[in-house]
Amino acid sequence: DQQVKQNSPSLSVQEGRISILNCDYTNSMFDYFLWYKKYPAEGPTFLISISSIKDKNEDGRFTVFLNKSAKHLSLHIVPSQPGDSAVYFCAARGRNKLVFGAGTILRVKS
Amino acid sequence: DGGITQSPKYLFRKEGQNVTLSCEQNLNHDAMYWYRQDPGQGLRLIYYSHIVNDFQKGDIAEGYSVSREKKESFPLTVTSAQKNPTAFYLCASSRAPGSYNSPLHFGNGTRLTVT
Numbered sequence: 001d002q003q004v005k006q007n008s009p010s011l012s013v014q015e016g017r018i019s020i021l022n023c024d025y026t027n028s029m030f031d032y033f034l035w036y037k038k039y040p041a042e043g044p045t046f047l048i049s050i051s052s053i054k055d056k057n058e059d060g061r062f063t064v065f066l067n068k069s070a071k072h073l074s075l076h077i078v079p080s081q082p083g084d085s086a087v088y089f090c091a092a093r094g095r096n097k098l099v100f101g102a103g104t105i106l107r108v109k110s
Numbered sequence: 111d112g113g114i115t116q117s118p119k120y121l122f123r124k125e126g127q128n129v130t131l132s133c134e135q136n137l138n139h140d141a142m143y144w145y146r147q148d149p150g151q152g153l154r155l156i157y158y159s160h161i162v163n164d165f166q167k168g169d170i171a172e173g174y175s176v177s178r179e180k181k182e183s184f185p186l187t188v189t190s191a192q193k194n195p196t197a198f199y200l201c202a203s204s205r206a207p208g209s210y211n212s213p214l215h216f217g218n219g220t221r222l223t224v225t
Contacts (some may be wrong), residue, residue: 004152034213043114043200043216044153089152096160097168098214100145100152 003027004092006101015110019077023090023101026071030092030099035064035075038087038103047088048075080108112137116201116217123195123224131186131220133201140206142184143214146170147198156199159184188222195224 005024013019021035031052036044050057050064050073057064063076077084085108090101114135123129135142141160145153155168159178173192178184184203188195198221202214 002152006152009150036214036216041119041218041221043116043202043218044214045216046213049213091153097155097158100154102150102152 004090004099004101006090006104008104009102010105010107012107012109013080015082015108016079019080019084019106019108021075021088021090021104021106023073024071025073025092027092027094028071030094032093033064033066033073034091034093034098036089036091038089044089082108082110084108114201114203114215114217116220118220119218121220121222123222125224126190128187128189129222131188131199131201131222133184133186133217134182135203135215136182137203137215138181139203139215140181141204142178143202144168144174144176144184144186145200145202147200153200156186195222197222
C-alpha cells in the first residue's frame, strides 16, 4: 500500500531549464511534506518542505507546490544545474512518522 | 561539526549470522530512526525511538531489533530471521518528532550484503 507515489522513475533536463518532479499521496491526514535529495552512497539531505496549510513554499531555485484537493505536490527547480543531478525523494508526515516515495532520478545535462 | 555517523560503510555477512549496524549522533536530537532502502522502493521505516529507553516498531520491523540506551546511539541488529537482509540501511535523527521545523538528518548509510 504505497501512500506516497513518485510515478516517474527518472527525468532528464537540459541545464538552465526547469525541472519538475511530481509526487502523489493518498492519505488526507498527512500534514507536512518534504523533499530530500540523495547522491549515490550518501544519505538523503533535506531540501525543502511545506505545511498542509500552505500551497507554495519557495527557497532560492527550489519551489514546492501543494494541491491538497488533488493530493499532489511538485518540486520545481529553476534554473536546473548539473549539480542538481541526484535522486529526489518526496516524503509525507503522518502520526509523527515520515512516509517516503520511491524517488525520481534527475539528470541535468550540460 | 555535528552529524550522524554510521559504521561500517560496507558490511558482508554469511546467511544465518546476526549483525549489528552502528549509528551515533552528536546533534543532541531526541528522535532517531532506521530506514531501509531497496531499488525501486522508497525508504521504509524499520524502527524509531523518540526518547531514550523507548522505541517503536516501524512498518517492516520483523527480523530486526534495536536498543536506545543512550541519546546519542541507536544500533540496529539484523537477525537471521530477516528474510531479505541485503539492503542499504539509513539511520536518521530529528530534534523533535512532532515539530514542523525538524526535518530528518540522515547518516551516509551502511550497505549490508548477506550471502
